[in-house]
Amino acid sequence: MAQLPKKLPISETRLFGMNDKKQEDSGEGNVSGAMTGKTMQVRVKRYRPEQDKEPWMQDFEVPYSADTSVLDAVQYIKENLDPSLSFRWSCRMAICGSCGYMINGVPKLACETFLREYETLEIGPLANFPIERDLVSNISGFIDKLETIKPYIIREAEKPVSEGEYNQTPAQLAKYRQFSQCINCGLCYAACPQFGRNPEFLGPAALALAHRYNKDSRDEGTSTRMPFLNSDEGVWSCTFVGYCSEVCPKHVDPAAAINQGKLASTIDYGLNLVGLAKTKSSVTKGRESKNE
Amino acid sequence: MNNRKPYLQEQSANWWTENSFYKRYMLRELTSVFALVYALILLWGLYALSGGESSFISWLRIMASPGMVIVHVIGLISTLFHTVTWFELTPKIFYVYLNETKLADSKVAASQYGLFAIVTLIILALAVVWLNGG
Numbered sequence: 001m002a003q004l005p006k007k008l009p010i011s012e013t014r015l016f017g018m019n020d021k022k023q024e025d026s027g028e029g030n031v032s033g034a035m036t037g038k039t040m041q042v043r044v045k046r047y048r049p050e051q052d053k054e055p056w057m058q059d060f061e062v063p064y065s066a067d068t069s070v071l072d073a074v075q076y077i078k079e080n081l082d083p084s085l086s087f088r089w090s091c092r093m094a095i096c097g098s099c100g101y102m103i104n105g106v107p108k109l110a111c112e113t114f115l116r117e118y119e120t121l122e123i124g125p126l127a128n129f130p131i132e133r134d135l136v137s138n139i140s141g142f143i144d145k146l147e148t149i150k151p152y153i154i155r156e157a158e159k160p161v162s163e164g165e166y167n168q169t170p171a172q173l174a175k176y177r178q179f180s181q182c183i184n185c186g187l188c189y190a191a192c193p194q195f196g197r198n199p200e201f202l203g204p205a206a207l208a209l210a211h212r213y214n215k216d217s218r219d220e221g222t223s224t225r226m227p228f229l230n231s232d233e234g235v236w237s238c239t240f241v242g243y244c245s246e247v248c249p250k251h252v253d254p255a256a257a258i259n260q261g262k263l264a265s266t267i268d269y270g271l272n273l274v275g276l277a278k279t280k281s282s283v284t285k286g287r288e289s290k291n292e
Numbered sequence: 293m294n295n296r297k298p299y300l301q302e303q304s305a306n307w308w309t310e311n312s313f314y315k316r317y318m319l320r321e322l323t324s325v326f327a328l329v330y331a332l333i334l335l336w337g338l339y340a341l342s343g344g345e346s347s348f349i350s351w352l353r354i355m356a357s358p359g360m361v362i363v364h365v366i367g368l369i370s371t372l373f374h375t376v377t378w379f380e381l382t383p384k385i386f387y388v389y390l391n392e393t394k395l396a397d398s399k400v401a402a403s404q405y406g407l408f409a410i411v412t413l414i415i416l417a418l419a420v421v422w423l424n425g426g
Contacts, residue, residue, distance in 0.1 A: 049297035055299060127301060197303055242313075243313050243314065
């Protein structure tokens with residue numbers, strides 16, 4: 001191996017697997033590199049479908065330092081203590097939304113949660129979802145819900161390319177931008193007691209996504225999405241617990257989206273009552289109100 | 293061979309004891325019951341009033357009993373708590389845009405407290421006028 005410079009950023013020491021001497025030089029450490037001598041007891045929920053009837057807890061002793069994330073810890077367990085442990089992860093920087101687990105009972109992204117914040121640690125798969133294996137949740141029902149609410153721009157008639165783009169002002173963008181930041185990590189579903197009670201509930205992320213398109217000035221599909229919002233599984237299943245917004249790593253505030261959806265649903269009900277919403281003009285009306 | 297056997301996680305009956313956020317939510321929902329109880333007490337008073345002077349005076353006497361005073365104090369505290377929790381949530385529903393910028397949540401919340409204070413003062417003023425035989 002080529003000679004390494006004396007001081008490397010932590011991320012690079014991790015890549016190269018620095019030895020103890022170099023670790024002392026940098027003054028910090030991580031689990032896959034050298035240790036600082038501190039260890040933490042980490043309890044991990046295990047479920048191996050081929051041999052377990054139900055989940056059980058397994059204890060591991062994991063060395064850590066100031067920059068050891070929970071994702072680092074489970075990777076350390078898999079590499080050094082028990083290679084059979086299964087978990088999802090990808091980007092390591094709170095972008096992909098893959099490593100959502102229950103960390104001491106709170107839904108969090110493991111890559112942006114650090115051992116230094118805890119005395120002891122208990123890690124489990126996301127609540128309210130079926131457990132596929134160990135920390136891997138089955139989120140396919142959630143993905144289906146995202147598709148259900150037609151998460152794309154719907155136009156009454158597409159204009160030809162020669163007429164150019166659909167322009168949008170910064171003010172029009174501001175009305176939905178926050179709701180478009182979702183990374184589909186599923187933490188909000190693990191936080192939602194209504195989803196826990198009734199898995200048919202469309203849930204925070206899907207309803208926030210519907211709201212995001214309904215608020216988009218380029219979209220004319222509000223009337224085709226309203227039946228989903230109005231249904232028993234739609235916005236009215238939400239009782240505004242608000243914990244979804246609390247755990248959201250991207251500050252999407254799905255509770256705000258859903259409860260604004262209740263307002264939209266009420267208006268839609270009123271319009272239907274007087275026979276205005278079923279006509280084609282309701283689509284145009286939706287667009288006009290969005291462009292105000 | 294398909295080894296898939298997803299384990300269904302059931303929601304426990306005491307899910308709401310798991311963290312303080314859930315507990316506060318349950319307290320918010322519970323305090324609405326006291327608002328209902330107080331509304332029923334007022335309806336009872338209205339019914340007593342329709343029964344003539346003596347029945348209304350006996351209702352007033354029941355209201356002045358120590359037990360009823362305690363019920364009123366609990367009712368006031370829980371209704372105030374309930375109100376505060378909803379004032380906190382209102383900015384999530386009302387996104388107010390002024391000059392193309394969203395009004396800060398704190399300002400939406402403050403406007404509710406302002407309105408609450410004004411309405412309270414008006415009601416108190418009316419009560420004072422009425423008590424003075426105005």
